[in-house]
Amino acid sequence: MPAAASTIELADTGERILPPAEGEVSVVFAGHLVAYRFAADLADGRDVLDVGAGAGYGAATLGERARSVLGVDRDAGAVAYARSHFAGPGVEFREMDASDLSGLDRRFDLVVSFQVIEHLADPGAFLDDLRRLVRPGGAIVITTPNVRRARGGANPFHESEMSHAEFDALLASRFEDYDLLGVDFARPSALRSMVERLPFYQWLGRRLRRGSALKKAAVRAMALDQYRVIEDHVARDATDLLAVCRPG
Numbered sequence: 001m002p003a004a005a006s007t008i009e010l011a012d013t014g015e016r017i018l019p020p021a022e023g024e025v026s027v028v029f030a031g032h033l034v035a036y037r038f039a040a041d042l043a044d045g046r047d048v049l050d051v052g053a054g055a056g057y058g059a060a061t062l063g064e065r066a067r068s069v070l071g072v073d074r075d076a077g078a079v080a081y082a083r084s085h086f087a088g089p090g091v092e093f094r095e096m097d098a099s100d101l102s103g104l105d106r107r108f109d110l111v112v113s114f115q116v117i118e119h120l121a122d123p124g125a126f127l128d129d130l131r132r133l134v135r136p137g138g139a140i141v142i143t144t145p146n147v148r149r150a151r152g153g154a155n156p157f158h159e160s161e162m163s164h165a166e167f168d169a170l171l172a173s174r175f176e177d178y179d180l181l182g183v184d185f186a187r188p189s190a191l192r193s194m195v196e197r198l199p200f201y202q203w204l205g206r207r208l209r210r211g212s213a214l215k216k217a218a219v220r221a222m223a224l225d226q227y228r229v230i231e232d233h234v235a236r237d238a239t240d241l242l243a244v245c246r247p248g
Helices: 003-007 027-040 057-063 076-086 123-132 164-172 190-196 199-208 213-224
Strands: 047-051 068-073 091-095 108-114 134-145 178-185 227-230 240-245
Touching (some): 027 108, 027 134, 057 068, 057 091, 057 108, 076 091, 108 123
Parallel strands (some): 047 068, 068 091, 108 134
Antiparallel strands (some): 134 240, 178 227, 178 240
């Protein structure tokens, strides 16, 4: 980490996620990280673009496998934070709005954009931009919330929230070859649910909730396995939709 990193601060707003502090855990962060780890499996030896890179931890995750990573974000503060904490050999950051990527004059083998498309007024135009930036044989990986109920203005930052069917239709209008997967919050098994109702387990839980080191370790371990990428029952179970698009 660069020496200047401690002088750059950035707030976790809920829309822009920061890695949790040492010894802490963030379930939301875990959900974002599982998508980046999925994309990293496609990034080996490739040139990668991360649109909406935010604090930069995801670009750094991709950079562990990729040949090069460019992370772009419209927030100057986020870009400064990412540069001070996560830039390195092959990983760079640039200030740029996801709704206007015309300033990019090169193409990439892999383009990722996580939890961004729902913030844009014209998601179709955004997909067209991403297509333009992918080399032949490359891929695009996108995530967005899986909206199952009427919106009702619950999130003022989201302009284009989509259900599974709506996102599927949008992808089909731009790509002939794509997979629509999901990110699922791991639910407890029936056996675990039964055990958690036992009096001893509840007594132990009360003890652990007092902030012991054991409780913190248990929560950290749980968060690492909170989310998974699924192929089946995506419309019903996924918290986020995850698309892998191959423009050809």
